[in-house]
Amino acid sequence: MLTFANAKINLGLFLTEKRADGYHNLQTVFYPIKINDVVELVDAEETSMLIKGIDIPGDATDNICFKAFKTLQQDFNLPHQQIVLLKNIPVGAGLGGGSSDAAFLVKLTNQKFKLGLTDEQMEAYVRPLGADCAFFIKNKPTFAFAKGDEFEEVAIDLSAYYLVLVKPPVHVSTAEAYSKVNVKLPSNSLKDLIHLPLQDWQAHIFNDFEPSVFAKYPQIDEIKTQLYQAGAKFALMSGSGSSVFAIFEKEVQLTELEKDNLVFYDI
Ligand SMILES: C[C@@](CO)(OP(=O)(O)O)[C@H](O)COP(=O)(O)OP(=O)(O)OC[C@H]1O[C@@H](n2ccc(N)nc2=O)[C@H](O)[C@@H]1O
Numbered sequence: 061m062l063t064f065a066n067a068k069i070n071l072g073l074f075l076t077e078k079r080a081d082g083y084h085n086l087q088t089v090f091y092p093i094k095i096n097d098v099v100e101l102v103d104a105e106e107t108s109m110l111i112k113g114i115d116i117p118g119d120a121t122d123n124i125c126f127k128a129f130k131t132l133q134q135d136f137n138l139p140h141q142q143i144v145l146l147k148n149i150p151v152g153a154g155l156g157g158g159s160s161d162a163a164f165l166v167k168l169t170n171q172k173f174k175l176g177l178t179d180e181q182m183e184a185y186v187r188p189l190g191a192d193c194a195f196f197i198k199n200k201p202t203f204a205f206a207k208g209d210e211f212e213e214v215a216i217d218l219s220a221y222y223l224v225l226v227k228p229p230v231h232v233s234t235a236e237a238y239s240k241v242n243v244k245l246p247s248n249s250l251k252d253l254i255h256l257p258l259q260d261w262q263a264h265i266f267n268d269f270e271p272s273v274f275a276k277y278p279q280i281d282e283i284k285t286q287l288y289q290a291g292a293k294f295a296l297m298s299g300s301g302s303s304v305f306a307i308f309e310k311e312v313q314l315t316e317l318e319k320d321n322l323v324f325y326d327i
């Protein structure tokens with residue numbers, strides 16, 4: 061049995077406070093996009109993990125998919141399975157690929173073994189694996205706050221637009237990105253600002269990782285500039301980088317950007 065695990069982008073990301081536990085409080089809107097990994101559960105003699113496609117740093121048993129399955133296997137005494145992951149979502153790109161794989165694997169396990177887990181129970185399983193992991197259970201546009209793990213559904217629909225994602229050959233470490241940011245409490249919540257008309261987003265909706273990440277990797281800033289020059293109504297780095305998404309009113313071809321970057325169209 062298999063499933064498609066999609067990526068997300070962050071429509072804005074405000075870093076609001078540094079917490080006593082070292083983490084940061086934030087405000088963001090997670091938005092699902094059409095770039096997918098494939099996750100499969102195959103009956104097997106031993107429990108194992110096979111990864112195909114894009115290389116993921118670390119051992120297969122470090123994969124958060126594997127960790128998610130092992131927890132469920134223990135709790136529900138599940139039979140051995142081979143987890144096959146076909147990796148297509150760029151890694152370390154601010155697209156939440158690992159978190160999505162783990163969340164979709166939990167949903168797939170629930171379905172295959174008829175565990176009867178509710179969305180809320182599955183969210184509780186995956187929440188410790190990564191702040192954005194629980195978002196992928198319901199997988200609907202979501203305003204996230206606190207550590208990025210508390211959610212409220214938000215009615216945002218960009219399906220009338222043409223979305224593009226550009227991924228430069230740069231890996232940004234999330235931990236390093238957080239260590240260099242400045243925090244500030246916003247005067248208006250992203251939860252309200254996200255309902256502004258699209259033409260006002262550029263003036264009000266930011267990603268607070270951009271200043272420090274752009275200072276280290278000016279080529280990401282350059283991609284954003286080129287996307288606006290190509291007619292984007294809004295462009296922003298996703299998460300802690302390195303990918304940048306853009307919202308266009310009509311279909312585009314970004315031939316120049318394709319030379320040095322991966323470009324995903326109609327995401
Ligand atoms: C930046 C965001 C925005 O959506 O996404 P990505 O760019 O990774 O997709 C998330 O906050 C990524 O959260 P999460 O996926 O939990 O980050 P992890 O890699 O687990 O955390 C790495 C490190 O980042 C710091 N960290 C993480 C989350 C947070 N709210 N505050 C933090 O300060 C901590 O030092 C943590 O040890």
Ligand SMILES: Nc1ncnc2c1ncn2[C@@H]1O[C@H](COP(=O)(O)OP(=O)(O)O)[C@@H](O)[C@H]1O
Pocket residue numbers: 116117118122123124125145150151152153154155156157158159161162234299301
């Ligand atoms: N299934 C997985 N897919 C991608 N990365 C994974 C996975 N499992 C564990 N990881 C680890 O998580 C790190 C961040 O991966 P990813 O989720 O792609 O990044 P981001 O947080 O930028 O969206 C990787 O460098 C990798 O070491």
